[in-house]
Amino acid sequence: MNRRRVIGKILASVGTLLFVVVFNFFLFRVVESDPVANLYRGRNLSQEQREELRREFGLDGSQAEQFARYVVQTAQLNLGRSYVSNEPVASEIARRAWPTVALVGVSALLSALIGILIGIVAAWRRGSKTDYVSTGFTMTTYSMPDFWLGMLLLLVFAVGLGWFPVGGIADPQTGGGLERLIDQAHHIVLPAATLTLAYLGEYALIMRSSLLDTMREDYLLLARAKGLRDVAVRNRHAVPNALLPVTTLLAINIGFVLSGAIAVETIFSWPGLGLATFEALSGPDLPMLQGLFLVFSAAVIVANLAADLLYSYLDPRVRTA
Amino acid sequence: MSAAPRPAAPLLAVRGLAVTYAGSGGGVPAVRGVSLDLAPGETLGLAGESGCGKSTLAGAILRLLPRGTAVTGEVLLDGEDVLAMRPGRLRAVRWTEASIVLQGALHSLNPVQRIGAQIVEAIELHEPRLGRGAVRARVAELLELVGIPADRASDYPHRLSGGQRQRVLIALALACRPRLLIADEPTTALDVMVQAQVLRLLARLQEELGLAVLFVTHDLSTLAAVCRRIAVMYAGRIVEEGPSDEVFRAPAHPYTRALAAAFPVIGDPAFRRHPSGLPGDPPDPRELPSGCPFHPRCPLAQPECPDVDVRLRPAGAGRAAACVLVEPA
Numbered sequence: 001m002n003r004r005r006v007i008g009k010i011l012a013s014v015g016t017l018l019f020v021v022v023f024n025f026f027l028f029r030v031v032e033s034d035p036v037a038n039l040y041r042g043r044n045l046s047q048e049q050r051e052e053l054r055r056e057f058g059l060d061g062s063q064a065e066q067f068a069r070y071v072v073q074t075a076q077l078n079l080g081r082s083y084v085s086n087e088p089v090a091s092e093i094a095r096r097a098w099p100t101v102a103l104v105g106v107s108a109l110l111s112a113l114i115g116i117l118i119g120i121v122a123a124w125r126r127g128s129k130t131d132y133v134s135t136g137f138t139m140t141t142y143s144m145p146d147f148w149l150g151m152l153l154l155l156v157f158a159v160g161l162g163w164f165p166v167g168g169i170a171d172p173q174t175g176g177g178l179e180r181l182i183d184q185a186h187h188i189v190l191p192a193a194t195l196t197l198a199y200l201g202e203y204a205l206i207m208r209s210s211l212l213d214t215m216r217e218d219y220l221l222l223a224r225a226k227g228l229r230d231v232a233v234r235n236r237h238a239v240p241n242a243l244l245p246v247t248t249l250l251a252i253n254i255g256f257v258l259s260g261a262i263a264v265e266t267i268f269s270w271p272g273l274g275l276a277t278f279e280a281l282s283g284p285d286l287p288m289l290q291g292l293f294l295v296f297s298a299a300v301i302v303a304n305l306a307a308d309l310l311y312s313y314l315d316p317r318v319r320t321a
Numbered sequence: 322m323s324a325a326p327r328p329a330a331p332l333l334a335v336r337g338l339a340v341t342y343a344g345s346g347g348g349v350p351a352v353r354g355v356s357l358d359l360a361p362g363e364t365l366g367l368a369g370e371s372g373c374g375k376s377t378l379a380g381a382i383l384r385l386l387p388r389g390t391a392v393t394g395e396v397l398l399d400g401e402d403v404l405a406m407r408p409g410r411l412r413a414v415r416w417t418e419a420s421i422v423l424q425g426a427l428h429s430l431n432p433v434q435r436i437g438a439q440i441v442e443a444i445e446l447h448e449p450r451l452g453r454g455a456v457r458a459r460v461a462e463l464l465e466l467v468g469i470p471a472d473r474a475s476d477y478p479h480r481l482s483g484g485q486r487q488r489v490l491i492a493l494a495l496a497c498r499p500r501l502l503i504a505d506e507p508t509t510a511l512d513v514m515v516q517a518q519v520l521r522l523l524a525r526l527q528e529e530l531g532l533a534v535l536f537v538t539h540d541l542s543t544l545a546a547v548c549r550r551i552a553v554m555y556a557g558r559i560v561e562e563g564p565s566d567e568v569f570r571a572p573a574h575p576y577t578r579a580l581a582a583a584f585p586v587i588g589d590p591a592f593r594r595h596p597s598g599l600p601g602d603p604p605d606p607r608e609l610p611s612g613c614p615f616h617p618r619c620p621l622a623q624p625e626c627p628d629v630d631v632r633l634r635p636a637g638a639g640r641a642a643a644c645v646l647v648e649p650a
């Protein structure tokens with residue numbers, strides 16, 4: 001792909017991001033016209049206190065002034081202060097991003113890896129018992145909502161068998177260092193297993209059908225005619241071609257990493273951005289929600305751009321077109 | 322079949338080959354008892370309408386047909402039966418003894434690998450002890466041989482024109498210096514000028530390298546120009562065989578006559594389906610007419626044709642045809 005098209009794609013992504021910023025502002029103005037009145041309902045506030053609070057939350061001045069201030073502040077990564085904790089939203093989000101990145105990152109990689117392997121085996125042994133069993137399994141997990149899977153695992157392995165903790169990221173009583181790391185690993189198993197199971201079906205089904213399409217290609221027959229073993233035909237010629245659409249899917253899914261685990265984080269009280277969203281919704285903590293939505297959308301936009309660029313890097317037909 | 326003395330023991334000898342594809346409503350008998358010989362350095366053309374079993378025969382020689390296909394008979398390559406080989410031996414024979422340019426060659430190259438790498442893969446597979454430099458030199462030599470600059474080795478297939486891709490496939494087929502080249506319609510998808518170039522290339526290579534070539538096409542006039550002998554197929558059997566100029570000039574079988582009389586309209590899909598100008602379609606292998614399968618379309622059909630399962634019979638020096646009208650000489 002030539003430089004001009006790359007730059008074009010980047011500019012288009014930046015444009016989308018700007019649109020989201022603007023949209024975000026108006027969306028939350030529509031939702032809530034006077035948050036101060038709402039938040040301090042029932043409390044006796046003097047007119048001065050009211051004005052003071054408004055200024056603090058950036059709600060004074062005309063709509064245009066508010067918008068201008070919002071844009072400038074957003075550009076400086078200043079997303080306002082949380083109504084609930086009164087902390088800057090940006091630092092709150094940064095703090096709670098790590099548990100999510102760890103949880104969903106691990107699950108995304110595992111689900112892609114396992115799903116792709118299942119898809120390869122199922123397609124290569126198409127119509128065999130292995131194919132039926134694995135495709136049935138992936139169909140089942142794919143069609144189950146993640147919160148349902150999560151509650152199932154929670155009930156069986158945490159409540160019932162007691163093998164894993166019911167929630168949280170670490171036991172407050174454990175010490176530091178390695179001990180703490182092991183404790184966190186213990187805590188992450190069930191939520192990560194839930195997300196992995198929930199996501200891998202998509203990869204398995206897409207990899208299977210992509211590989212089945214590829215297996216009809218003439219170049220595989222030629223590879224076999226050359227004298228290659230079947231395994232080499234599969235690994236060197238069929239899989240790399242079949243992986244192209246799956247790679248794109250993976251890159252796009254990474255974009256949902258930050259926002260993708262609201263239900264599962266809530267079920268397992270995993271203190272990440274998903275749980276933060278749940279908490280902010282019940283406030284409602286509007287600046288926090290606004291900040292979260294902005295970060296979630298930005299992640300999706302960036303991941304889409306990455307998927308686009310990655311695909312054109314991997315497929316020579318697109319690269320030079 | 323033919324009385325003429327062969328110049329050498331055959332490199333390829335097909336004996337009573339029958340191929341039945343697994344179909345949903347029963348088997349599809351695509352090839353029904355074919356025998357042919359090809360001596361080292363010789364060229365044999367295989368002609369016939371679409372669906373008569375040419376590609377099936379070509380694929381059976383290297384056992385490239387889909388799993389579940391029933392193949393019986395013998396395919397002797399240098400005296401060794403390919404159909405009875407163990408998998409390891411079969412893989413060793415593929416590309417070193419015989420290689421193939423597949424039909425639909427425009428899709429036969431892996432789109433995400435450089436063409437050089439695809440040639441290298443074959444060489445390294447069969448000659449693992451060859452050094453890197455020697456492999457690279459062989460690739461350059463092969464590309465030059467088919468008239469493609471060696472520096473195109475680092476190109477991806479989509480950067481090449483149809484004719485260039487066809488040349489690359491020929492270079493690839495020659496990578497391990499086979500003695501037999503099977504070329505399944507190597508010119509069909511190309512425009513006329515390029516067709517002529519590729520044909521000249523094949524003729525030159527055949528002569529220079531002493532290759533035996535099994536050349537498959539539905540276009541009889543092409544064969545006559547390239548091959549010393551031709552075999553004409555109909556409904557899974559060879560219905561006429563002999564020296565190409567004689568068969569083309571004086572066909573013994575009414576089907577060959579129709580093929581030879583037809584004027585090729587290159588690139589016209591209707592011509593591909595009815596190259597002979599004959600009425601009707603070639604028969605579906607699952608519902609073959611009784612007796613001579615050609616009789617419903619034959620302008621010279623006799624009363625006994627629906628009942629006689631006519632086999633190849635001598636029709637002059639080095640010739641044979643499967644028709645009741647052919648009088649043994």
Ligand SMILES: Nc1ncnc2c1ncn2[C@@H]1O[C@H](COP(=O)(O)OP(=O)(O)OP(=O)(O)O)[C@@H](O)[C@H]1O
Pocket residue numbers: 342343344349351369370371372373374375376377378387424539605606
């Ligand atoms: N995989 C398959 N399964 C079932 N039937 C098949 C299969 N491949 C080919 N056939 C049938 O076998 C017959 C012979 O096919 P083949 O490809 O050998 O013909 P061909 O002479 O090469 O024709 P063309 O000129 O179109 O290439 C056809 O009737 C075709 O429909």
Ligand SMILES: [Mg+2]
Pocket residue numbers: 375376377424505
């Ligand atoms: Mg064919």
